[in-house]
Amino acid sequence: MSSEPILLGGLFSESGAIADIEASMRRGTELAVAEVNAQGGVNGRPFELRLCNPESKVPLYASYAESLIVEQKVQFLLGCYMSRMRKMVMPVVERYNALLFYPVFYEGFEYSDNIIYTGSTSHLNNVPLASYMFERFGKRVLMVGTDYIYPYESNRVMSDLIYEAGGEKLGEYYVPLDATREDYRKLMQQVVADRPSFIFCTVVGDGLRHLYDLYWELGLKPEELPIASLTTSETEIRSIGAEKVAGHITAASYFQSVDNPINRQAVANYKRMFGDDQVADMCWEAAYFQVHLLAMAMCKAGSQQVDDIRRILPTLEYPAPQGTIRVDGNNHHTYLHARIGRANAQGQFDILFETSQNVAPDPYLISPRPGGWVIRDRRGS
Ligand code: ACM
Secondary structure, three states, rough: OOOOOEEEEEEEOOOOOOOOHHHHHHHHHHHHHHHHHHEEEEEEEEEEEEEEEEEEEEEHHHHHHHHHHHHHOEEEEOOOOOOHHHHHHHHHHHOOOEEEEEEEOOOOOOOOOOOEEEEOOOOHHHHHHHHHHHHHHHEEEEEEEEEEEHHHHHHHHHHHHHHHHHOEEEEEEOOOOOOOOHHHHHHHOOOOOOOOOEEEEEEEHHHHHHHHHHHHHHOOOOOOOEEEEEOHHHHHHHOOOOOHOOOOOEEEOOOOOOOOOOHHHHHHHHHHOOOOOOOHHHHHHHHHHHHHHHHHHHHHHHOOOOHHHHHHHHHOOOOEEEEEEEOOOOOOOOEEOEEEEEOOOOOOEEEEEEEEOOOOOOOOOOOOEEEHHHHHHHOOO
């Protein structure tokens, strides 16, 4: 039996605007690789992770993906945070029949034979978040996002939800990935002028710090005018400062505070490997479980060929930190959990709502309503 390593390729930026969250995804991947290897690898073969640093620059994702596949003979790629980057990598993995595992919430409306999508799409974050916010805070919504496909598409879905609910869209504002504090200051002046019921946020990367900082400077109050975000996780909060995000809302499939033994063990292993000051987040968790899922698929298939893995994946369930997950063979997206959390003073989330079981993926948003699946109100709030 061969003991040769099985190569995995990691596309995780260590510099630039999205380095914070991609480094977290890289650490989740490294933790899972270490765990798989400690358990004997895949039938005796360890995983070996080949890492690239695309520096948060769009073209580098595609060129590193190609060099991993062609020069280093890697068939399985992991990573990419922004949809803009995934869109660049997609034709590369398709050209060489490699498989990208993409561990990030995104806009949906996409399928590739060569991508496995392990993050959530709108029916698991926009839809329950809109329902929660409309009921508690109102329906006058101001939207702010980074200037690229994910915020455009996410705002398109949110706009439909607002109109269907008889609400009002006050504005849809986009800022460049490298926008300055002054750009955000202008935006926040608009917020003060418009006084929305809440701000819907799909800003990614370093810009989030400016957004929450300026909100804080203006002395606005989250209990009156919260930021409802799809992009603000524990990792961003650690950089921004817990006191500036406390009280604001995020929708995600996973929070570090999820209370079950599998999550507690994964977070304990993470802190042991990377230090007590690390925090987990939704992209870390998907980056973590997808490596375990891949190892399981290779063991079950008795093969490391992309075609065999693609075939076997939908037959497997994996007990992830968020709860049990599995991949849908028809659309390559994942059955996941939905949660809404309120950031607390410790930089963690108090979970307000969560599904009692995983929910079938709906990447084309055929059912744009939170009905049809059970949501449990944990706090009565
Ligand atoms: C994203 O671009 N999917 C966060």
